[in-house]
Amino acid sequence: MKCFVTGGAGFIGSHLVDRLLNEKHEVTVFDDMSSGKEEFIAHHFNNPNFNFIKEDLINKTQVEKEIKDHDVVFHIAANPDVRSGADNPSIAEKDIQATYNLLDAMRMQNIKKIVFSSSSVIYGEMCRWNHAWIQPFRSRNQCLQPWSQLNNGCDKNRRTCQKRTWS
Ligand SMILES: NC(=O)c1ccc[n+]([C@@H]2O[C@H](COP(=O)([O-])OP(=O)(O)OC[C@H]3O[C@@H](n4cnc5c(N)ncnc54)[C@H](O)[C@@H]3O)[C@@H](O)[C@H]2O)c1
Secondary structure, eight states: OEEEEETTTSHHHHHHHHHHHHTTOEEEEEEOOSSOOHHHHGGGTTOTTEEEEEOOTTOHHHHHHHHTTOSEEEEOOOOSOGGGGGTOHHHHHHHHHHHHHHHHHHHHTTOOEEEEOOOGGGGOOOOOOOOGGGHHHHHHTSOOSTTHHHHHHHHHHHHHHHHHHHO
């Protein structure tokens, strides 16, 4: 399979890349190196099945160009500093726009498979108590922290695009 891995130079993404290449898949890593590390992927640079694109998912034209002819997309790229998102909404906005660009590029190139790991923070925290202050969060998304909205936004993006494109 030809796999397109966003955030493939990051902590989680690079382990996925190792596994995919071990299983003889072709892999394109699309990563802007904002928090990725070259040392996580350097051991693949001479592998003919490995291709590295240093680029930001915000650059939609480039995403559309590079994603062409892939069979599946693994979307791991994100700003991992989710807690800062509470004070700085532009972090969440960028990640949601990046996910939107990726999904739209997939639609344009007729790529139908995406693996999106999201994050456990979208579920909020287990709570046995029923305090009144928790209720507004419960009735919305079950997200108890503001930064939970970030991954939840990306999840919603994906579900909406799935309905529009493939149902
Ligand atoms: N590390 C964990 O324990 C953990 C647990 C659950 C969920 N997650 C989630 O998994 C995702 C990845 O986590 P990680 O720990 O591997 O983080 P990471 O910072 O190591 O990896 C993220 C990668 O995405 C790249 N990236 C970020 N924005 C980009 C953009 N706009 N365009 C292209 N590349 C971009 C970064 O350069 C980096 O290589 C995050 O959403 C994180 O919240 C992480």
